[in-house]
Amino acid sequence: MKRILAILVLAGAALAALPFIFADRAPRPYQGWVEADTLFIGTETTGRLTGINVAEGQAIEAGTPLFRLDSLSEEAAVAAARASLARSRAELDLAQASQKRPEEIDVLRASEREATARLELAEQDLDRTRVLVERGTATRANLDTATATEAANRAALDNVRSQIVLAALPARDETLRQAEESVAAAEADLASAQAAQARRSVSAPAAGSVETIYYRSGEVVPAGRPIVALLPPENVRIRFFVPETEIAGLSPGQPLRVTCDACRPSDAKISFIAKNAEYTPPEIYSLEERAKLVYRVEAVPADPKSLRPGQPVDVLPGPRR
Known part of the structure; x- marks a missing residue:
């Protein structure tokens, strides 16, 4: 009887341990974040800002007027x-x-x-x-x-x-x-003279969303300083790091599944895999100890408008092509 009870206890323990065994074998997502290359649009010359035509958070098309500077001197030069x-x-x-x-x-x-x-x-x-x-x-x-x-x-x-x-x-x-x-x-x-006058009014070089406006009407803007920060959707990237032991399982063009807190899962494709290894940067979102030697991987999201720069995400690779 005792032998039977011992066998039953061992069987129950084995059944209880099965979820943990298979959980360890399930693929774990990589932790990463959303990164964006913002366009900082300014002016080539110093001038007083006479008008801002956009607002922060506004979605605009390419060619939309962004801002203009005073152009009295340029208008006089054109007339002369x-x-x-x-x-x-x-x-x-x-x-x-x-x-x-x-x-x-x-x-x-x-x-x-x-x-x-x-x-x-x-x-x-x-x-x-x-x-x-x-x-x-x-x-x-x-x-x-x-x-x-x-x-x-x-x-x-x-x-x-x-x-x-x-x-x-x-x-x-x-x-x-x-x-x-x-x-x-x-x-x-x-x-x-006409080109100098045209440069006093600046339009959006690409479609995107206005992230930041650094100056207001009436302020004097130094040459080279950004006035508007514009984020085109195509400049949004997903960046994550893969341990050296797993990098061989990824390739450019491979589909990914991206999830994050309070957002719907979305798709992405790997666009870049670094050739050189590096140490785990402090910005990586890691839940446990990982290998110190990692490779940087970047992916292009299918729906960049649903993601926000700096947002932590989980990346799960799909089948290789």
Whole structure:
């Protein structure tokens, strides 16, 4: 009887120990936390903040205006650059146009008609003088005078015509090239001034949530200081550390199951596994003593909006692909 009781006690103890045995064999999740790469958006130059267009916690799209700085100096620079460009273009138009005004060219054309009439008269007088010389009623001196008069009138007509051609020509090549370069320089100055003015208003480079606003309207912001902290969902990561003895069971692209306090379980995929080992950092969320040598692993959550940066999570690996 005692032997039977002893057997029954041992069997009961074995049955009671079964849950603990299988519990030790069940896979244990890794402890980690949610990490995020926040975008700190500021300005390249110092200025007074004149407006904030977003609020902390607001979800925004890419291209949403975030803030603006005073731009009186930049607006004045743009206006001055536009005026300089207009002046340079006017100088180029003047260099490309004829050297004389239309009214002056009309006067030259009238002189051309007058010179043409005088030349025709001189040619007729020269012809009559030649006939008279042949008949003997005019002297050789009369013929020389008529010839010289005809030559002088022809030269005068050629001179007027040359002036008309010259008046219709543009400026010299060097003057034209200088005017064109002045226009190009003025256009570059205007583009630079407009770019400086555009930088006084900053828009969101990506969609995300506004985490922190560091300055308020009316404050002077130093150059390079962040004004708005923006968190894009794609910048949310899950970071955890795996002991050296278990790292071989993980691979990039492997699915994970992520759980945390007061949140619904979600999925993730391993995106990074460190090649070098390191010691367990103090930030790790550990419930028991672990191996000191671990590997850093990062994963991309399927639903990053449901997670909060710094939140502790439990990560359970799924089957390898």
